[in-house]
Amino acid sequence: MILTERRRALPLSLLRELPRIILIGLFSFAAIDKLIHFRGFVAAIQSYRLLPSSLENSAAIFFLMAEFAIALGLLTKRWRRLAALSAVLLLGMFTIVYLAVNPAGVCGCWFTLTLNSGGYVHILQNLVFIALAILTWMDHEPSKPAPSVLYSNNPSTAESDDGRLHA
Numbered sequence: 001m002i003l004t005e006r007r008r009a010l011p012l013s014l015l016r017e018l019p020r021i022i023l024i025g026l027f028s029f030a031a032i033d034k035l036i037h038f039r040g041f042v043a044a045i046q047s048y049r050l051l052p053s054s055l056e057n058s059a060a061i062f063f064l065m066a067e068f069a070i071a072l073g074l075l076t077k078r079w080r081r082l083a084a085l086s087a088v089l090l091l092g093m094f095t096i097v098y099l100a101v102n103p104a105g106v107c108g109c110w111f112t113l114t115l116n117s118g119g120y121v122h123i124l125q126n127l128v129f130i131a132l133a134i135l136t137w138m139d140h141e142p143s144k145p146a147p148s149v150l151y152s153n154n155p156s157t158a159e160s161d162d163g164r165l166h167a
Contacts, residue, residue: 016139019133019135019136020074020132020136022129023084023087023129027067027068027074027087028067028068031067034060034064034108035064040108041063041064042057042060044107045059045060047108048101049101050097066086066090069083070083073086084137085137087136088130088133088134088137091130091133094109095127098123
């Protein structure tokens with residue numbers, strides 16, 4: 001491909017990668033923000049009153065690790081589809097729980113930006129991010145394992161039907 005063709009293809013390539021880049025930034029920032037404000041995130045989980053108090057710290061650690069894993073998975077071709085699917089499931093679960101428990105209460109997703117407040121904007125935001133994750137999942141073809149060569153195609157080493165080697 002000549003240089004001018006590459007330059008023309010670059011905007012289209014960036015446009016195709018934009019949902020993935022946004023999601024990498026989103027999950028990286030959300031995980032780092034939760035790590036920095038870990039106590040506040042645990043308090044947000046407590047406000048939902050869905051888990052026993054003995055599991056709240058573990059749940060917070062799980063969500064933090066899941067967000068980091070999604071961000072890292074989206075960086076690699078091998079794990080991209082699984083990471084995108086995980087993002088859909090995680091964001092979907094957050095949205096459903098938020099709607100079922102208390103849509104006007106504490107969200108827990110962006111402490112630095114929202115100061116713990118939630119609202120219907122967060123639900124819309126999650127739906128947009130779910131759509132970006134679906135686009136990322138659809139855009140990336142699953143990785144195919146490398147074909148393994150179990151038998152040599154070289155006629156000098158091929159076995160005959162009776163098990164003897166042909167010369």
